[in-house]
Amino acid sequence: MTSRERILAAVRRQTSDRVPLDLGGTESSGVTGIAWHNLARRLCADAPTPPEVVEPFQQVVRIGEDLHARFGIDTIALFIEPREWKPGALGDGSPCLLPVLWNEKIYANGDRILFDAHGRPVAKMPKGGFYYDAIDAPLAACTSSADVEKHRAAIEAFDLPWFCDEPVGATAARARKYHAAGKAVVFNLCCHFLAAGTSLRGYEQFLVDMMCEKPLAEAILDVLLECYIKRIDRYACLKDAVDVVLFNDDLGTQHGPLISPDVYRTLIKPRQARLFEYAKKKLDAPVLFHSCGAVSAFIRDLVEAGVDALNPVQVGAEGMDSARLKKEFGKDICFWGGGCDSQKVLARGTPEDVKNEVKKRFDDFAPGGGFVFTQVHNIQPDVPPDNIIAMLDTASELRG
Numbered sequence: 589m590t591s592r593e594r595i596l597a598a599v600r601r602q603t604s605d606r607v608p609l610d611l612g613g614t615e616s617s618g619v620t621g622i623a624w625h626n627l628a629r630r631l632c633a634d635a636p637t638p639p640e641v642v643e644p645f646q647q648v649v650r651i652g653e654d655l656h657a658r659f660g661i662d663t664i665a666l667f668i669e670p671r672e673w674k675p676g677a678l679g680d681g682s683p684c685l686l687p688v689l690w691n692e693k694i695y696a697n698g699d700r701i702l703f704d705a706h707g708r709p710v711a712k713m714p715k716g717g718f719y720y721d722a723i724d725a726p727l728a729a730c731t732s733s734a735d736v737e738k739h740r741a742a743i744e745a746f747d748l749p750w751f752c753d754e755p756v757g758a759t760a761a762r763a764r765k766y767h768a769a770g771k772a773v774v775f776n777l778c779c780h781f782l783a784a785g786t787s788l789r790g791y792e793q794f795l796v797d798m799m800c801e802k803p804l805a806e807a808i809l810d811v812l813l814e815c816y817i818k819r820i821d822r823y824a825c826l827k828d829a830v831d832v833v834l835f836n837d838d839l840g841t842q843h844g845p846l847i848s849p850d851v852y853r854t855l856i857k858p859r860q861a862r863l864f865e866y867a868k869k870k871l872d873a874p875v876l877f878h879s880c881g882a883v884s885a886f887i888r889d890l891v892e893a894g895v896d897a898l899n900p901v902q903v904g905a906e907g908m909d910s911a912r913l914k915k916e917f918g919k920d921i922c923f924w925g926g927g928c929d930s931q932k933v934l935a936r937g938t939p940e941d942v943k944n945e946v947k948k949r950f951d952d953f954a955p956g957g958g959f960v961f962t963q964v965h966n967i968q969p970d971v972p973p974d975n976i977i978a979m980l981d982t983a984s985e986l987r988g
Contacts, residue, residue, distance in 0.1 A: 591662035592831055595772035599874045599897050599922045601958035606988035610962040612651035613663025613774045614834050615643045616878050616900055617962040621678040622969035624649045630973035638683040642667045645720045659980045664771040666763050668752045679718045687751035705750040718969050725790040733807035744815040747778045763829035775830040779816045780837050781856050798851055813859045824870045833873045840881025843906045849885050857893050864894035882906040891920045900965045901926030910952035923953050924960040928979050935971050939978035946982040
């Protein structure tokens, strides 16, 4: 089977010649830049070529052809990217390539402030940090649903940042190139509902809106849906060149749902269902949905909304036991992740701990198909390279 056939079989909950393997196929199953450098130096004595940072806020980099070949990766991510790249540096000073429109200033105290296309500060990485946190909520001052319409441009631009400025034709050309190579192409549409609302209004404020200012919350969600449908129309030319469409949101915390299932079913689920149905119609590809945390309470709803595969399957969160998830939902959804706990085992364990963890997750998730192996979320800067190698080599041995 080709990588594409292998991935699609898993998404359809069918068996294949071997369990498919993802690394870097999504913005949440990849490698952060510092971890990438450590791994590259561990595998090769030569100084690595600076990687392209495809998701700058999380410092996630393109893993590159060498790692694809070394570990037999079946996926490849299709991001909407910048026209050009420029030299930059990661949080620890390691070299990288950043979007040419990525406009940050490093202050004397070591803080990094990111400015948008209009010169407004929008995100900050503190000295010694590895990620950027939002510092601006453009809809914070809205008081009614009528105010929302005044900010349509900000809403439309939020999930597809200004530095991702390549024309559609360039994205389509890369998609066709990837597709011709036989990899499973995962297209990240950069669409969120709950996460967008909390970023646009402020985290606490949007949660309050959904309970106390429902018309305002619904107005924001409706504009988001309209903008996302237009985005799908814009990229409908990618039909037959992409194999899986990725949508993102975060519905869970470490210990339970971020919002109540009732609020989700009232405000988020109906709009997700419309969006996922439209994407499937226009791109003729299954839907992969990303949500961190304890989301078992939402899995049945996600299936009903049109989700075919769930990532990252945070097996260390409450109610996310891998054996239980497979037994309860394995016939209805593909588990794209959960292959190795990243918070404790991958970051703090020994290579032997990692091997045992991978074996357990294979035992739980792999029988009968419906499993794409990847670790829980992105590999963080503090993960030892020997643990990464142990994880991927063990997965290669077990995958069939």
